[in-house]
Amino acid sequence: MTNKMAAAPVRCFQNFLLIISVITLTQAWIPRNFRGRPKGGMLGAPKTTKYRGDLPSEMWFNQQRLDHFNGADLRTWSQRYFVNDTFYKDGGPIFLMIGGEGTADPIWMVEGAWIDYARQHSAICFMVEHRYYGKSHPVKDLSLDNLKYLSSRQALADLAYFVQFMRQKFNLPTNKIISFGGSYSGSLSAWLRAKYPFLVDGAVATSAPIHAQLNFKEYLGVVVSSLATTGDQCSIEIYIATKTIYSYLQDDDGRKKLKDMFYLCDSIDANNQMDIANLFTNLAGNFEGVVQYNKDNRAFEGAVGTNITIDTLCGIMGDESVGTSLQRYAAVNKLLLDTYSQKCMDFKYDKMISDLKKTDWNSSASEGGRQWTYQTCAEFGWFQSSDLVEQPFGISFPVNFSCSQCADIFEKEFTCSAISANIDDSNRYYGDYGIKVTKVVFPNGSIDPWHAMGILHDLSEDAPAIYINGTAHCANMYPASPDDNEELKQSRITISNLIGKWLAT
Template sequence: MVFLSGAPAPEEQALESNEGPLVRLHPRKLSQPFAKLSKASIRKDLVHQCQEKWRNATLDHFSYGDPTEKGEIATFPQRYFVCTNQWQRQAADGSTGPIFFYLGNEADVLLYLNNTGLMWESAPEFGAMLVFAEHRYYGESVPYGKNVRKHMRYLGAEQALADYAELIWEIKEEYDAHDSAVIGFGGSYGGMLASWMRLKYPHALDGAIAGSAPIWNFFGEVPPFDPGSFAKGVTYDASELAGSAPACADNVRDTWDLLRIYGGDDAGRKFLATGLGLCPSVPLSSEDDVAYLREWLGAAFDMMAMGNFPYPSAYITNGHGELPAFPVRVACTFVASDNLSDSELLAAMGKAVGVFYNHTGEAACLDPWAGTDPDSDHDGDWWDFQWCAEMLMPFSKDGVTDMFWSDPFNLEAAVAACQERWGVTPRPLWANTEWGGRRISAGSNIVFSNGLLDPWHA
């Protein structure tokens, strides 16, 4: 997820495209990722070392008056987990162990509890309490229940940080831990939150470990942010320098030419569908369908790059089945040959993206329009709202410095799509204004980490 990144800590994030009325394939979360789900979610037993707790969180931290007078709610149930097995309540010198606080991002908090190994591995050495807080609107921390979609305006980073600031105070009160230092942890959007909280609430957070946190990926940066950096990072993962087959990136790039050549008529589209191993029911009947297919194929490499860990991981699949270690390298083994015929290249590409879309090995064919698991569908939807409302990151491809196709970011189209879907008009410069962009020299005790295979590190 943006999440995702190199080796230090599983992270996540998202990718944008504007094919069709609103086909936005986030680098963080696909709208329809998997051809077939595994039969059981991957859940480790770490949660059994923690206590699930709930609090009544303030719905709107930044307004005054009684919201119930307008028919609004004042609070919502926020879930968090406290793990005290390693916490050293009082050392010989009278000090108390620190609190390692994970700032939940755009998924069920159990995903981060089960995948943030750095916190678990470091807790015994530091005698730390672990806290994993769930981000409002995600997981089970949902205001308004089934009617939540009508009340999206309270979903945002500023509100989430205020939730965490209040929660930290409450935990210190409950556990008499006022002398405990609090170190924030987060990956991808969670890493952004960790760094921003240290800047905005330095009295609540004594330090932050921000993994794969692209806090400079916004409009208004000086020097400007390179919107093609993510695509270049994915391409690097598919290169020989990153351990992938030498011909991989070129073969991936050549695939887009085949979609253009064969996508213009029914016979050509049938050739594409057969070659890629698509299911007979796939509606590949127009050039728009082929355009969506191209996005779907490319997004597989985006997702695998974000989960390009040196060990098998269920992180980027949202806990539903595992990807192999170094999934981009594995995918590239299928497109490793030179001088492939058109049919051979399509078949190879189908197998390559199957490393992600058919990671269970249970699907007999691939369906870009197949439904997703409820977790990823929900998270991708809500992240799309946040992208529109406050996280407008421009992404582009050029097909020259990356292995994709020419697709410059279109701000006008993005604004129109956000207005149509959410009734939200993006403010391109707001993120830089709110969080400071590169001008964060007043901050301290923030560690920004990333792996070199992490496409967000550029």
Template sequence: MMHRRNKQRELLLMIFVLCLFAAKTSSKYNYQTKYLDVPLDHFNYVNETVTFKLRYLTNDTYNSDGSGPILFYTGNEGDIELFAQNTGFMWELAPKLKASLVFAEHRFYGKTLPFGNASYDSPRNLGYLTSEQALADFAYLLAEINPSNRTTRGRPVVAFGGSYGGMLAAWFRMKYPHLVLGAIAASAPIRQFDAGCGVFNQILTSVFTVAYTRECSQNIARSWETLKNYSSTADGLKVLQEKFKFCTNVTKAEDITGTFFDYLGDVYGNLAMINYPYNTSFLAPVPAYPVREFCGRLAENYTGVELVSRLQEAVSIYSNYTGTTKCLDISSSYDSSMGDKGWEFQTCTEMMMPMCSEGTGKDMFPKKPWDEKKFSDDCFKKFGVRPKPKVAFTMYGGLYLDGVSNIIFSNGLMDPWSGGGVLRTGNSKVLVVLIPEGAHHIDLRASNENDPGSVEAARRIHVENIQQWLKQYRKANNYR
């Protein structure tokens, strides 16, 4: 899932995913862990013997004779085991289709580190961290485990992914249609590069506005100036320290208007993405409909110290729902197992998705314009690289999907990333599924008795289309 950071150079989230995926509980699903030597650079013949070990997970329980389809998860910015444990839809689908399951880890994330502990040491190493190389890894893996020849066609493969993984699933089908029969691309913002920098925060604001009462987003909008005022004096900082119980004492205004503001922005985005109708530990332990629970504590107009107190109570829904956290750590708002450093590099190269806030009634955030030059300069200072803003459109398409087929783009309309998703298309071979009550790629999660009807309907559409793709494949290839 992608990470959204208010610090623009660390932008984004796909959270997570951010991507789905923070529950470090006992394993619900079982798999074998395997490794395959893959080329470091798929597009350079000079050093083609340089390889690294790609980690992938497999389960053939439901495909005992080895003839069924392969359900292939295109791993995104994090440890692949987290995605395997939190993509229950694939596990529920496998026995119905008598399919094998494969979860492939993205290079530079999890345990797939091309240069080991030195993978992040220099831009020279990080230069091999691209979506194009990752897709080539996946293709190389499929060619190895599912070979085709003149007399025998490989088993049909359906790609799955959520958030950045959803982008990869769609692009995998586009770039390697001979290897991938179709793709379920959930909450995949492949149009975010050109969606408008304010769309994320506008949708996010609407989620908090409709979750309980309009006063919720209005209180958040007022809170920034209130917190800023308190941070301007020593006594005010002391009040904030006492109210929020920060793990590290706040001693200057920038601790609040910088670090804490960034933390709050992340929390609001994460709450919207994981606004599922049941308890979850995705990103953090939270109750069912956490945005509603949050807004229930900001249901009236508050000002001054009362607003600060109410905001603290609301934030605790995300930061301390279990009641076991003794202080508020504002240094990070998401699970450390997600690859935030790698994703930051990717946003500085091929994944630059402009973010801004307009304030003044348009969203609930302080006004913060998008400054592409500053973003680029920060990237160069940190990594020695500059972003290529529209390179993903050139490599894969996005605005226009002519010639593309067998891809389902699903988007929850309560997900702030939906503004960069495929919400309409003139291509009849590309299906758009809208989930009005859906949060971030909820349709890829395991079924739950509290799932809204629109989520259940989306999964039925996925299954029906996958079955149709498989039927057409069997007919065209005389495949049993």
């Protein structure tokens, strides 16, 4: 690829090594899936299906403001971004991919549905990394005092400031702008259009949680519904296995059997309810992570686990040759441990908290776990609890468990009531389900648990929802696959047509 506006390109292999180093760094006590976020962020990297050249190199906006809401604070920092002008023709639109709660991966500059849209509409593409994630470090460390500058509102102001810089630097004074994002960055895409309509002419908000909520018990409800696409037996077997675990926890011999069967890194302390809660959270997480990304097309060099689907897990849970329900549940756990090259399951609460309290940029927590935890405590909640009655994963991780994590990690009075006040403030600020926007499209997949917090019905003719049956988190953003169902294929066509409409008006 000839990138006329970027500096020397970065090799795919170098990017692969970076990803591997991040994965190695984060093999600590933080779970693979924490608060709905897998390591690396909720929007994974797409597979390089067609492109085998060099990727655009990273570029830096060196005058990003630290605090956009304090005119007396003139401190600045360097924000990372990428550019691809391969498809651009004079007067074409600007496409802006918004970074979320993970490292901005330059593979998105050459792959994904938005690149197809850029080709169709002759757009120049920019991707901006979210403050505090990846290499975009506004402060010296992740101490609580420094985290006060980490918020969605500051991130949106970053984007507005970047747009002004970008228009001048690349001589794009009047070109129309369409923003893109998936998951949390999908929310940012919608909110950017809502808060800065004079800067952004349209927005694609894929799998975007628009409603903030303390107790996201509906998450497990969608997981159960998604497992039921294979039949009712899967959840029944999980329920039986869960009941058996509770009975085994009652005596030393049973706890030792659980340690051996589930390859636990430590022995179980029956008196430590936080450890017990973490154990059940992680076992549920085995299914949650697979459901959230079921059968999407996000595999890429160095990625693991993308071949494991709902069918895989429920196939094991329904296989009597594996053994009892508990043995099948343990087999699922072993499959995922092996897939992610983990020798044992980490479930000790104090060790997890200790990891998430680390503030150095080179720590395991800096991969994004500490930052995302802070944002959920300070802005959004979205705590995936066990408080839903009709789910098979037990009752050991109620919403109070997540609130306790906020207090223990940040050593601050993050009670459930205090967090609820933060959440109410976010919903008031952004508009909640009643968000007033035009020229925004809200795609969501029925398999994705996050759709329960999204816009599922048209807000207006000019702010439509696209509900895609049978697809998971951000599926419409990934490269097209021959295995895509018809609704997913049509969703990409609909989005491209909407972009064309917005650019013409």
